Amino acid sequence: MGMATTTGPLLVLAVVVPVIGMLALLVMPFLGIRRPATVALAVVAVGVAIASAIGIDLVRSKEAIVYVVGGWAPPLGLQLRADGLSGVMMAMAALVIAAVALYARPQFDMAEDAPGGRRAFAFWSLLMGLWSALNLVFLGEDLFNLFVALELLTFAAVPLVCLDGKAETIEAALRYLVFALIGSALYLLGTAILYGQYGTLDIGTLHGRASANLATHAAIALMIGGLMAKAALFPLHLWLPPAHAGAPAPASAVLSALVVKAPFFIILRLWFDVLPEPPSEAAARVLALLGAAAILVCSVVALRQRRLKLMIAYSTVAQIGYLFLMFILIEPGVAPWTTIGWTGGMLQLISHALAKAAMFLAAGLIAEALGHDRIADLAGAGRTVPVSVFAFGLAGLSLMGLPPSGGFIAKLLLLNAAILSGAWWVAIVISVGGLLAAAYVARVLKRAMAAPATAIETRAVAREREWPALGLALCAVALGFVPLQPLDMLAIGRGALP
Amino acid sequence: MTGASLFGLAACVLIGLGLYGVLAHAAPLRRVLSFNLLGAGVFLLFGVAARRGAAAGLPGDPVPQALVITGIVVAFAATALALMLLRRLTALRAAERAADGLRDDPKGR
Amino acid sequence: MTPAGALLAAALATPLAFVALCLLPGFRRRVFDLLPLAPLPALVAAVAAPGGSLLLAPAPMRLVLALDEPGAMLLGGAALLWAAAGLYARTYMATDPTRIGFAVWWLLTLAGSLGVFIVADMTSFYLMFSLVSLAAYGLVAHEGTPRAESASLIYMALAVLGEAFLLLGFVLLATAGPTGNPLIADAVASLPASPWRDATLALLILGFGLKMGLVPLHVWMPLAHPVAPMPASAVLSGIIVKAGVIGLVRFLPFDQPAADWGTALIVLGLFTAYYGVAIGITQSHPKTVLAYSTVSQMGLVAAIIGAGLELGAAGVSRLAAYYALHHMLVKGALFMGVGVMAATGARHRTLALGVMAVMALSLAGLPLTSGALAKYAAKGPLGDGLAGTLAALSAAGSALLMLHFLRLVAKTAPVRADAVAGWGLRAPWLATAAASLFAGWMLFAPAIGYAPASALAPAALWDATWPLLLGGLLAFGLARSGIGLPKIPEGDVAALAMCALPAVRRIGDGAERLDAALRRWPVAGLALMAIVLILGATLGTAR
Structure with missing residues (x-):
């Protein structure tokens, strides 16, 4: 521990380069x-290169990349650390942000003094800030450092919601902010208790030191509860539908695909890296029950939007539910990252990120072409923006x-894990959730592919604006060629955790 | 009762009040203020942790203080953002009401 | 890569390549005329490549193509019918303005339907099965009428439900066996010892039975077949339901007797066989009658497979495939014939009606036709007991149903008395009809193991004839007695299921109300506090 690796500075760059862009x-x-789009796209190119370099280095060295900030080793100092899991998350974020940036360029390409210029400036700055915060969440090893990263993320995400400046979206943003702040306060309360107990907030140090006692459990419960509020796990999703539905399409894409995944990522770290082993099955069942409720209730609600x-926003709430199923599917006694439940859960997270971003981007163009996004009146979208409708379908x-x-x-992996661990009800929920998802997606596609009854007025959308959504959707499809077994990449550096 | 326990209890009271306020009040401004109260309670708890961590022979553990300072900055930023949003919302709502030809609601939601 | 392996790959790749080429405007304009070419590599593969295999991707992906005997039979029949139906569609839909879109759905369905016969690993099978199920939606929905719309919706809903059953079944199967993506045969071999054997078998039979139209999961068939364009009905009824047959053939463990599930399948199959006839004779649209006949015939195939499962006889897979091949070509010819009859005037009808009569009664086992041979083949596994007798009697039901069909089809009125259907319609129809006879006789020996002459023995001929006579008598009696048959809506129990709609709507309302209540600020806040408390309490409990 505390030994920086030679490629460690890459981690600093991943956090700092977007800030430099800002x-x-x-x-x-x-x-x-x-x-501003010119600058932002250049930064995106560099950021993607950094994420790729980190990924390549991880695959080549098969070891985590570590950077010790200022040479001050934990427990006193801070450490950035990228293992396989972080590397995959960062690659996912880079991919989504690159696609979103390409998509948003025509929309937010005006100079600051032009009409809409301030909005464009805000969008790009916030996107950069958000990316930096995300990378920090994926790399951070200190629970307080993670708190700061999460707050930065929230502060970048909230204004994105109300970029159009309308009263409804500002109200949605405010709701989002205040509820997220309650979550932050609970998280911070948990860290205070943990610090009081162990005198350190470094995850690596806590990993060996945390013992099963009331204070630790209370602290972790507070932290996980707070993070759930930020991840909009049912029934704490009150803020998500208006916020994600009100934001401009590229912002919605980032919010739904990436921002809600950050608190989940920290829950994952708390559960597997901080909680004294073995985690209680009853608590895992609580998480899985909430996830199942999210899938069932919010899929039905999505169907009725x-x-x-x-509809896409409610689908996000439902899909977040799937992530919380994985805690009960990972058998105790084995290293979690060698199980199919772990790979299944992570694959769910990544493919949802890609698919959901593609969906929001496609929906944005559909709405732009038709001038509205009422599902009942989507007829004709298939002819006006065929690539977008295709991307939506993929x-x-x-x-x-x-x-x-x-x-x-x-x-498939989650079902497999559910059956292996004897959690039949989880298998049934996953199956029913798939049926409901098929229903709400098919409902939209059916309308969008239909010919309009009367001539409708549409606005032409440049074909090249449709490619980013298609690209993301194709990436989600390409993930289907991952072999059906625990993925080695996700295990890199996990075993070495002190 | 030691100082640490007293401060700990005070922190708990603040946190309780803050939580109650942020959940029970409908007005956004009150929620933001309650959040600050909640934050203050948590920071106080960090202070208690600093006192208890003084076992190393120092008069107090400096790390929680650094954390509290950072936390205060974050909470301040959050409050500022929330208030800006709230101001903008109030202005927009007022303009809406004026446009609707209704009398301005003096409570100002 | 062996030549046989390359042929298998080409069989699968050609239709998909056609779809991809549709991105080119020049190809797109012509694609509809090229439809009959897409299945030709598969036809060649069926003849030349049995026993061939090809590893598309090594472990752990392990995508494998392989062609066994039952697969080759069905692949050949399907490729033939696809080609004939494609040719038929060229004329039948020549003036359809949206036929390019139809062609894309057609090609995707084609690829999936051929794929299920030649893939040997579980993931690929699921992929191909999903492809054929979901792409067929485009064929059902093509006409765009309100009827087509509701039929395609029900089709889609049931197809997705079937997928869910199968996925769960596949996961159970794969979990019990080797890890990764096992070959179907390896996974099935581990099934008898699986702790989830019964659940797996139930799910597989539900999933594949839905595709085959076993009661009560048959409702999509009589709704979907009549609303699709004629060539699409032909492939839907002829080929796509066979995805269920090949599924049962591949995934049921025939190596060891499984009396419980075998008997269940026989009962379900025979019930379906009679049920299809009973509802079918109340129908007044020839295509709906044909759909119910498919339900009935697939019930019989299920019974044959069930008998094989009961006995633990692996050879039954060939018999089931042989029966399915017969049904595939005959039913395809019948659907195409409905279109031919509708375009043929009264003056030229006699000959056409003659061909239709032979094909229709072939389903009831008319001697010398493929039907007689197929029913002869089915005698082996079903035996002489109750099941065998019931199966033989069901041929009388088929005869009754088919006479009803012939009466309806003779009544369809064309525009003019001297109208003649063009060769574009007649040629593929006659070719399919001829192919059914040819394939029946050619494959008799390889499928059953007896010389074809054994089906010509007097006893065998009598066995084939008496149900026809009985069916004829029944039809005569029914017509003379003047008993009014009840009017049963197409899709029978689907109409009942519609009564459940208000309940479904109430669930939706309930979910929305729950969501609205939970999204109120104080409620969400209290929920957050409650979750923290519950988590804190449960974290402390021991694992």
């Missing part, structure tokens, strides 16, 4: 660059869990 946006007018974006394939798609492999 600063560059500020000084851009002095450099003679007028369009009248607006496309609200992404839907993954959500339904039909082959070939990442969602299918994830569902």
Whole structure:
């Protein structure tokens, strides 16, 4: 522990480069660059390169990458650490952000003094800030450092919700912010108790030291509860539908695909890396029950939405439920990352991120072409924006869990794990959830492919704007070619945790 | 009763009050204020942890203090963001009401 | 790569390549005319490549193509019918403005339907099965009428339900066996020892039975077949339901007798065989009658498979495939014939009606036709007991149903008395009809193991004839007695299921109300506190 690896500075770059991008946006007018999108896309290119480099290094060295900030080793100092799991998360984030940036460029390409320029400037700055915070969440090893990263993430995400400045979206943003703040306070309360107990917040140090006692359990319960509020796990999802449905399409894509995954990632770390072994089955069952309720209730509610974006938002709440099933599916006594439940859960997370981002991006163009996103009146979308409707369908394939798609492999592995661990009810919930997802996706596709009864007025959408959504959807489909077994990549560096 | 216990109890009272406020009040401004109260309670708890961590022979553990300072900055930023959103919302709502030809609601939601 | 393996790959790749080429406008304009070409590599493969296999991707993916005997029979029949129906569609839908979209669905369904016969690993099978199930939606929904809309909706809902059954069944099967993506045969070999044997078998029979139209999961068939364009009905009824047959053939463990599930399948199959006839004779649309006849015939196939399962006789897979092949070609010819008859005037009808009569009665086992041979083959596993007798008697039911069909089809009125269906319709129809006879005789020996002459023995001929006579008598009696048959809506129990709609709607309302209540601020806040408390309490309990 505390030994920095030679490629460690890459981790710092992953966090800092987006921030540099943010600063560059500020000084851009002095450099003679007028369009923020130009700067942002350059930063995205660099960021993608960094994420790729980290991924390649992980695969090659088969060991975690570590950076000790300022040379101050934990427990006093901070450490950044990328294991296989973090590497995959960062690659996922880079992919989604790159697609979103390409998509958003025509929409937010105006100079700051042009109409809509301030909004464009805000969008790109927030996107950069959000990316930095995400990477910090994936790399952080200190629970307080993770708190700061989560707050940064929230502060970047909330204004994205109300980018259009309308009263309803500001109200949604405010609701999101205040509820997330309650979650933050609970999380922080938990860290205070943990610090009082162990005098350290470094996950690696706590891993060996945490013992099963009331204070530890109370602290972890507070932290997980707070994170659940931020991840919008049913029944704590009150803020998500209006926020994700009200944001502009590229912002919704990032919020639904990535932002809600960050608190889940920290729950995962608390559960597997901090909680004294073995985690209680009763608690795992509580998480799985909430996840199952999310899948069943919110899928039905998604099926009954009248607006496309609200439907996708409810689908997100339902899909988050799947993530919380994995805690009960991982058998105690074995290293979790060698189980199919672990791979299934992570694959669910990643393929949902790709598919959901693709869906929101496609829905944005559908709404732009038709001038509305009422599901009942989507007829004609198939002719106006065929690529987007196709991308929506492909992404839907993954959500339904039909082959070939990442969602299918994830569902298969989760089902497999459910049966192996004897959790039949989980297997049934997963199956029913797939049926409901098929229903809500098919309902949209059916309308969108229909010919309009009367001539409708549509706005032309440049074909190349449709490619990013298609690209993400194809990536979600490509994940369907992951072999059906525990993925080695997800285990890199996990065993070495002190 | 030691100082640490007293401060600990005070922190608990603050946290309880803050939680009650943030959940029970409908007005956003009150929720934001309650959140600050809640935050203050948590920071106080960190202070208690610093006192208890003084076993190493120091008069107090400096780490929680650093954490509290960071936490206060974060809470301040959160409050500022919430208040800005709230102000904007109030202004928009007022404009809406004016446009609807209704009398401005003095409570200002 | 062996030549046989390459042929298998080409069989699967050709239709998919056609779909991909549709991105090119030049190809897209012509794709509809090229439909008959898409299944030709599969036809060649069926003849030249039995026994061949190809590893598409090594372990742990392990995507494998392989062609065994039952697979080759069904692949050949399916490729033939796809080609004939494609040819038929060229004329039948020549003026349809949306036929390009139809062609894409057609090709996707084609790829999936051929794929299920040649893939040997579980994931690929599921992929192909999903492809054929879901792409067929486009064929059912093509006409776009309100009837087609509701039929395609019910089709889709049941297809997805079937997928869910199968997925769960497959997971159970794979969990019990080797890890990763096992070959179907390896996974099935581990089934008898699986702790979840019964659940697995139940799910597999539900999933595949739904595709075959076993009662009560048959409702999609009489709804979907009549609303699809004629060539699509032909492949739906002829080929797509056979995905269920090959599923049962591949996934049931015939190596060891499983009396319980075998008997269950026989009972279910025979019940379906009679049920299809009983509902079918109340129908007044020839295509609906044919759909119910498919339900009935597939019930018989299920009974044959069940008998094999009961006895633990692996050879039954060939018999079931042989029977299914007969039904595939005959039913395809019958559907195409309905279109031919509708375009043929009264003056030229006699000959066409003659061909239709032979095909229709072939389903009831008319001597010398493929039907007689198939029923002869079925005698082996079903035996002379109750099941065998009931199966033989069901041929009388088929005869009754088919006479009803012939009466309906003779009544269909064309535009003009001297109208003649073009060769574009007649040629594929006659070719399919001829192929049914040819394939029946050609494959008799390899499928059953007896010389074809044994089916010509007097006893065998009598066995084939008496149910026909009985069916004829029944039809005559029914017509003379003047008993009014009740009017049963198409899809029978689906109409009953519609009564459950208000309950479903109430569940939806309930979910929405629950969601609205939980999204109120104080409720969500209290839920958060409750979750923290419960988590804290449960974290302390020991594992």
